[in-house]
Amino acid sequence: PRQPYDDANIFARILRGEIPCNKVYEDDFALAFHDIAPQAPVHVLVIPKGPYVSWDDFSAHAPADLIAGYVRAVGHVARELGLVDPGYRLLANIGVDGGQEVPHLHIHLFGGAPLGRMIS
């Protein structure tokens, strides 16, 4: 079953242009912007353009072109930010145990320094 999606969540408001963001990349499928409270020299959030709460919701219910476009956008951002050679980290917090704060699927992209073994 679909998870209920809250249209008032902060990332939905950013997607609608109601709240500004520091944009890194945008296409028909995804929007990438700098995290407001960066936890690494580079900390970008990449979100799909659709009402999906979680990875499981998105992967089960999003159309294939959106899934492909979103995955491609994450890689595009990593390349555009010059992170391919030094490397980077992707992270998605999902649900209560995952510590998800914003109920719109997002991938954190961390980079710009050695990140050690920490995962969040």
Ligand code: 5GP
């Ligand atoms: P989560 O814990 O849900 O994986 O992460 C949510 C992230 O969104 C946090 O890293 C937080 O700093 C970021 N964030 C929350 N509100 C805003 C906002 O209004 N603008 C931006 N750019 N980032 C936000």
